[in-house]
Amino acid sequence: MSNDMIQTRGVLSEPARCICDPVRAVKEVAQSFFKELNQRSDTIIQLLPEFLYRLSCTGERMPFKSYKTVFEFLIQLLKEKPKSNTETMIDRVCIKFSGIDMNDTEAPKYLLVALSKFAQNDGGIHKLQDNWRHWSKFLCHPQVAREYRQMIEHLESSSKNEEYKHHCSELLASIDKIQEEGLSKDDMASAPATSKVCGFFIGL
Structure with missing residues (x-):
């Protein structure tokens, strides 16, 4: 730069x-x-x-x-x-999640405006998956998870590409898993080794 x-x-x-x-x-x-x-x-x-x-x-x-x-x-x-x-916009937007406080439930919904726009093609949904570790940690907040789920459901229903729909289904399943089981070490790959996030302990 x-x-x-x-x-x-x-x-x-x-x-x-x-x-x-x-x-x-x-x-x-x-x-x-x-x-x-x-x-x-x-x-x-x-x-x-x-x-x-x-x-x-x-x-x-x-x-x-x-x-x-x-x-x-x-x-x-x-x-x-x-x-x-x-093409790299999703990567660059997702990196910004690292600067957001874990207790901030509004900023992730703001960034969702951009992610929903840039994920409208197969390459975009792939990049959203690739950057899972950046934004998934905020999905322990029910209101954030709901917004992201609705976005991906909309992308899935709007596409006629079966592979694209499959990737959307995978993301939806991952969101549901966090809601049911809490965050895993993989979801928090970039976080400290042991921390308490949204009520869930992530240990070594």
Whole structure:
């Protein structure tokens, strides 16, 4: 990541909030800014996961409806970019789960907005499975598990690809297993060796 990118990732999350500003003039300026930025560079592709993370965290969290509006606007801009530039988006969004407090049940639902969008093809659902260890630990919260289950059920019912449906079924079974049995060591692979999470002890 370039020095310019490091300097701008925090700054640009602030004008991103203005994309849905109630003042029309402010909203239009913000939207024009990001449209021009997208035409000149790949900055939005590079920084979208950071935007999503910052705007979903407790200290800077936007109202959920506004958050979705910002995401939908930015994702529309990415349609102008080559598909290859967005293929790693699920990986990069999932990594952001590591910065979320385990007791925060809202941020995972915010990031779900992006995951549900990027998992709509076979490659996307594979990446969601590959990144299981990043987001599965939040499934011990019933409300989070419910949201993620509904998302995957929707993806499954919307697809005509049998292999894709199979991967969705596997994820649903894994979610159900956590709800029934709690988190396993595999689910918490990136966590400390012994910890108490959502009422379940994960030991060596």
